[in-house]
Amino acid sequence: MAVKKPGGLAGVEAGVTAISTVGKDGRGLTYRGYGIEDLAEHGSFEETAYLLIRGKLPNVDELTDYRRKLDAASRLPETLKRILELLPADAHPMEVLQAGCVALGTLEPESPQRQAADLADRLIALTGPMLLHWYYFHRGERVSETLAVKSADARQAVFKADTADGLTEAEALGGDEDAPAASSAASAQQPALATGPAASAQQPAADEDYTVAGHFLYLLHGKHAAIRARRVFDISLTLYAEHEFNASTFAARVTASTLSNFYSCIVTGIGTLRGNLHGGANEAVMELIERFTTPEEAEEATRARLAEKQLIMGFGHRVYSVSDPRSDIIKKWSETLSFWSEDGHLYPVSEAVERVMREEKGLFPNLDFYSATAYHFMGIPTAMFTPIFVIARLAGWTAHIMEQRRNNRIIRPTAAYDGPDNLPWLELHARR
Numbered sequence: 001m002a003v004k005k006p007g008g009l010a011g012v013e014a015g016v017t018a019i020s021t022v023g024k025d026g027r028g029l030t031y032r033g034y035g036i037e038d039l040a041e042h043g044s045f046e047e048t049a050y051l052l053i054r055g056k057l058p059n060v061d062e063l064t065d066y067r068r069k070l071d072a073a074s075r076l077p078e079t080l081k082r083i084l085e086l087l088p089a090d091a092h093p094m095e096v097l098q099a100g101c102v103a104l105g106t107l108e109p110e111s112p113q114r115q116a117a118d119l120a121d122r123l124i125a126l127t128g129p130m131l132l133h134w135y136y137f138h139r140g141e142r143v144s145e146t147l148a149v150k151s152a153d154a155r156q157a158v159f160k161a162d163t164a165d166g167l168t169e170a171e172a173l174g175g176d177e178d179a180p181a182a183s184s185a186a187s188a189q190q191p192a193l194a195t196g197p198a199a200s201a202q203q204p205a206a207d208e209d210y211t212v213a214g215h216f217l218y219l220l221h222g223k224h225a226a227i228r229a230r231r232v233f234d235i236s237l238t239l240y241a242e243h244e245f246n247a248s249t250f251a252a253r254v255t256a257s258t259l260s261n262f263y264s265c266i267v268t269g270i271g272t273l274r275g276n277l278h279g280g281a282n283e284a285v286m287e288l289i290e291r292f293t294t295p296e297e298a299e300e301a302t303r304a305r306l307a308e309k310q311l312i313m314g315f316g317h318r319v320y321s322v323s324d325p326r327s328d329i330i331k332k333w334s335e336t337l338s339f340w341s342e343d344g345h346l347y348p349v350s351e352a353v354e355r356v357m358r359e360e361k362g363l364f365p366n367l368d369f370y371s372a373t374a375y376h377f378m379g380i381p382t383a384m385f386t387p388i389f390v391i392a393r394l395a396g397w398t399a400h401i402m403e404q405r406r407n408n409r410i411i412r413p414t415a416a417y418d419g420p421d422n423l424p425w426l427e428l429h430a431r432r
């Protein structure tokens with residue numbers, strides 16, 4: 001008998017939400033009524049996280065306070081550092097985050113004084129430092145201690161550089177560094193950088209210049225990153241922040257529906273995000289495309305893989321049928337970053353894979369596809385791509401956990417049984 005393809009709950013309306021809409025007309029995405037294009041172009045990740053968790057965009061004072069709060073929350077407790085240091089160097093980074101999250105839950109448990117929104121802020125601020133502390137500890141450094149001291153000065157310098165009068169576009173795009181590797185193409189095709197945290201007219205005072213994106217890149221590289229990298233990283237966090245009833249969010253809601261605690265919901269989310277059909281796809285994309293040096297090679301290999309019925313990671317989507325609007329945004333930024341990267345050829349290589357997927361399968365790239373090269377061009381190790389997704393999605397998970405708790409009923413569907421029936425009892429000695 002042929003095995004039926006599982007339904008995977010496709011098309012099933014499994015609940016109600018006021019947090020986001022995905023795939024209206026096959027392509028749209030909104031967070032609490034705001035279009036993803038506006039959030040990515042005009043907003044920052046901190047504004048997005050605030051919006052998702054607190055239900056409204058922050059005003060100037062609220063944003064200043066929120067950045068200050070996240071900055072203060074980004075210091076790792078000593079006990080947590082020691083726990084992270086005990087984890088093996090070859091542990092999976094997503095398990096490091098799960099372990100870190102569980103450990104934090106024992107050190108700073110949920111309570112009436114420490115509720116979901118505050119715990120989410122703490123985790124959003126602390127997930128990057130947790131990952132990088134573990135990562136650098138095994139390379140002989142205790143990064144979060146040394147760099148936390150330096151970072152206050154660095155942030156001042158970054159702020160002054162970003163807002164200084166007379167900064168040319170090229171200087172602003174290049175931050176404190178180099179010229180692009182392919183400058184003529186770069187100046188012709190860069191998306192505008194005039195908005196967002198670096199250039200916003202409402203930029204808070206220098207000591208509130210903390211951003212999750214800037215802090216992560218600073219801790220990773222040990223120096224402040226170019227403005228363009230901080231901006232693109234920030235945009236990617238906004239794009240990754242929320243996506244309705246995707247698998248990890250739904251899993252977190254299932255955990256919330258049993259009245260479990262906040263940390264357990266988040267650990268569920270991290271475990272579900274890890275798989276290659278979901279968040280793990282951005283790493284799988286990188287592992288594939290970095291094998292190719294030319295578009296022709298990529299095209300040939302993609303066709304061969306499709307002929308073998310292999311999946312090409314970073315393509316397709318359960319809900320979008322026309323395109324993933326987040327992909328259009330991150331694709332442009334990946335191209336821009338490619339001009340400054342020694343590995344810039346990976347952008348035309350990616351385009352070649354996209355071309356074949358459209359031609360052969362009618363499939364479009366999802367957010368994970370061009371995020372991979374965007375992160376790679378920023379010098380981020382591939383193993384950190386999915387953990388970065390966690391930092392962003394903490395905002396969406398939290399919004400959903402809070403929503404589930406506000407109007408809860410345990411999530412417990414039924415299954416159609418197709419196993420054996422009416423078997424006679426077998427005594428122990430009679431079993432084979």
Ligand SMILES: CC(=O)SCCNC(=O)CCNC(=O)[C@H](O)C(C)(C)COP(=O)(O)OP(=O)(O)OC[C@H]1O[C@@H](n2cnc3c(N)ncnc32)[C@H](O)[C@@H]1OP(=O)(O)O
Pocket residue numbers: 008010276277278279281310311312313314315316317318319361363366367368
């Ligand atoms: C941020 C995110 O998490 S986005 C998702 C990231 N995941 C990936 O990129 C993994 C690759 N993509 C996939 O596996 C799927 O498209 C998913 C998991 C995203 C969606 O899965 P589903 O909605 O169940 O789609 P389904 O698997 O039924 O695909 C429909 C058809 O397209 C094919 N298809 C879908 N995606 C791909 C792909 N990436 N490569 C090749 N073929 C594909 C399927 O094989 C299937 O073909 P069939 O009808 O001949 O069996």
Ligand SMILES: O=C([O-])CC(=O)C(=O)O
Pocket residue numbers: 240242243245246247278318319366367
């Ligand atoms: O919605 C989904 O199934 C997967 C996705 O794109 C996301 O979680 O961002």
